[in-house]
Amino acid sequence: MIVNKEDLYSLVFSIFQKITFDEYAKILAEELVNANLAGHEDHGVQLVPYYVKLAKGEKVNLGGTIIPPINPKARIDIQRNDFLIKIDGKMTFGQVILRKASEEKVENFKIFLGRNVSHIGRLSSFTENFAKKGFITLLVARTPPLISLEGMKGRILGNNPISISFPGDPPITIDMALSKTSFGKVVSSLYRGEKIEEGMILNAEGKGTSKPEDLINGGSLLPIGGYKGFNLALAIEILTSLFSEDVDINPFFGIVIREDLIGNEKKIEKIKERIPTTPFYHFPGSRKVEKENIDLPDSLWDQLIKINDSIS
Incomplete structure (x- = not known):
């Protein structure tokens, strides 16, 4: 069904307003609806039912990861010095933590460190906010283990995402995780009774497989670029672990420079002019359009209404 973005925002805000501060509810509604508008449905309003359960003290399985309960009314602690901004999210909503970080004042250069951070969603929300202010911004985050290399048993490193944004209209943004395919796509194949393309996943013993159920049963995703992608995930794991806690879901490390x-920007434009658009490649940011409406599954809209009605 087609839903107006303002109607969707109002519904999501109403849900979170009942379980957290109005300020947090506003941020969550904006971030989740904006994710849908940007075409990132997996980071959009489909997360609302999961977040409500987390706020009620339940654990949820999100993308193959068990997410512990969050504190919906925790106040974020921010410590600042000349070069660092250290953020302790107190295990509240990840989108709220990241929005608060992106609202920090930066004059020339800052390094951001985040810990006690629950599920974040889109890293590009942070990097694009700073890019719009004229800053080149990099943000990486750690996730619970989900990727491995052939011969490694179990899940070794997180499918650690990276986002880089450069100033522009719109900003140039590269935002990606490091696996060849996503956990969600493998689950979809399982439901459809289809096999996975070879070279995408491993079973729990570290052997290649095309059976999607092998991933569910303790298997892992393969990284892009083989050992190169694995080493990039390792570097992100180290950067984000220095300041974080073991219980963290998405601790992060960021660099913001004017x-x-x-x-x-003229140099960036010259590079952009060199890159051709093909049926298989569009320059990052070039396909983003302003939309007023969002196409949602009827079942999701009905579920959101039921959740809103059920929370007193």
């Missing part, structure tokens, strides 16, 4: 300190 663009005119190292160059100017």
Whole structure:
């Protein structure tokens, strides 16, 4: 069904307003609806039912990861010095933590460290917010283990995402996780009774498989670029672990630097002009359009209404 973005925002805000601060509810509604508008449905309003359960003290399985309960009314602690901004999210909503981080004042350069962070969703929300202010921004986050290399038993490293944004209209943003395929796509194949393309997943013994059920039963995703992607995940694991706690779901590490300190936008435009658009490739950010409506499954809309009606 087609839903107006304002109607969807109002419904999501109403749900979270009943379980957290109005300020947090506003941020959550904006971030989740904006994810749908940007075409990132997996980070959009389909997460609302899971987040409500987390706020009620339940654990949920999200993308193959068990997410512990969150504190919906925790106040975020932020410590600042000349070079660092350290953020302790107190295990509240990840989107709220990241929004608060993106609202921090940066004059020239800052490193961001985040710990006690629950499920974040889109890293590009943070990087694009700073890019719109004229900053080149990099953000990486750790996830619970989900990827491995052939011969390694079990899940070794997180499918650790990375987002980089450059100033522009719109900002140039590269935002990706490090696996060849996603956990959700494998689950979809399982439901359809289909096999997975070879070279995408491993079973629990570290052997290649095309059976989607092998991933569910303790298997792992293979990283992009083989050992190169694995080592990139390792680097992110180290960067995000130095300041974080073992219970963290998405601790993060970010760098924000004012663009005119190292160059100017004209150089970026020259590079952009060199990159051709093909049926298989569109320049990052070039396909984003302003939309007023969102196509939602009827069942999801009905579920959101039921959740809203059930919370007193």
